[in-house]
Amino acid sequence: MRKLFITALASTLFFMFCGSAFAHFGMLIPQKSIITPEKKSTELKLSFSHPFEGQGMNLVKPKKFSVFYEGKETDLIPSLKEAKVMDHDSFKIEYKFKRPGMYTFYMEPVVYPEPAEDNYIIHYTKTVVSAFNEGEDWNKPLGVKTEIVPLTRPWGNYAGNVFQGVVLLDGKPAPFTRVEVELYNKDSKYKAPYECMVTQEVLCDENGVFTFACPKAGWWGFAALNDADYKIEGKDVELGAVLWIEMLPYKNN
Template identity: 35%
Template sequence: MTHPRTLLQGLVAAMLIGMTGAAQAHFQMLYVKDTALARGEPLEFAVVFTHPFAGGPTMVMETPRAFSHTSAHGGEKIDLRQYLRPVQWQSRENRATAYRASIPREVVRPLGDHIFVLEPEPYLETEEDVYIQQFTKLVVNVGGVPGNWAEPQGLPVEIQPLSKPYANWTGGVFRAVVLADGKPVPFAEVEVEYLNHAVEIDNNTFGQHADVTAPQASFNATSTYADAQGIITIGLPRAGWWGIAALDIGTTKTHKGKPLSQDAVLWVQARDMK
């Protein structure tokens, strides 16, 4: 029989591990300065695997497996890997390999929605001996013309928006449905994290100043669950960028003989009413 003290120590240890995980949530960033554009213009992407609320540490990225673009006009998927270039990204704690991508104006010239998708190489989290692969989406709109922002992209895992990801007022809510192989995932675990440091993209670094001070570590990345239909509703209490990640929802569970967590990530932008 397990001694009560041993059981209590085990529970405390599990709680501490959980709090550490929440405080150090991994997020694949797919960042541009703005997602609601008046007209088509060149886009500069920062592709960084990091902890956005804390501004680091940043994890080393290998060459992404895929980086693509789909527009509302024609729906043809365009391979953007030729525009990726490795950089050394300076976080508040370390420097690690990330990527930049300079997308020419011709790609985003048409009015309407432009969906960007990143499929990274799985990352080995050595502390947990598990691989993490985060399929990440970002939607850019040109000219306010609605388009295909709500259409699934046929990914193994993804977050399908039910609200426009680029047109959100501060204080509103954002709704989406979590999908795996195109089907809703009931009660999926979801983490939400605020990009809490300026992205100095020309210098490949995060700003040192934190916009928000968390009262306690569990506020760094907040958690919720999808409902029985796989739908999530997320509050957006502050202007800026919010990362939403549905965790370990893929049907592929191993990579190179180790456990694999396939996560779906979507970035949304909120703006103040002025």
């Protein structure tokens, strides 16, 4: 009995200090972050999941889904089609790029109730695509409720590069925000040695800036989490500023 108690206590302490492996991420993943003239379109998939573990959740049609190009926002909701990601309800779109430049895709979901945490979750999610290897002003905010503004160009990065961003909440830097980081482990290629390593965590500094080095090629998600200054049905609301970037491997000659 004493051994059983010690084992249970050790397990409890392990999870207390490691934190939950079940981090939520709004997901907005294109086939590629760089579009070439040979193929002028890409499919984007919208979902809500635990990306490293490959555990999906149902996503209802977003409240908002749009693309920003040269300061103009275009509504893409009418073009969405139903899809499946990780065997759960999601959406997809085939988007054709007509002009060179930087395209920022943005999703604002319907509020998600999370019984396990007794709260509600809203993940304001975005990703950036460079059409024909062009794009400037990638460090300008969209002006949404909360977002990660890149301090490193959000495309054309090698695996192993350091990525930096600043977290904004209501248009202002959010100091000491906790940022959860996960690799989209699409084919379950990787396994974390400990549960606490499924989700990496970093803190922003006093200026709302965080830094993270992405060790593997693939899509990496950054979720900067803050509590809203309001409640829904008396429960806390988690506001997530989510950004997805692609890290690419070096190619052999």
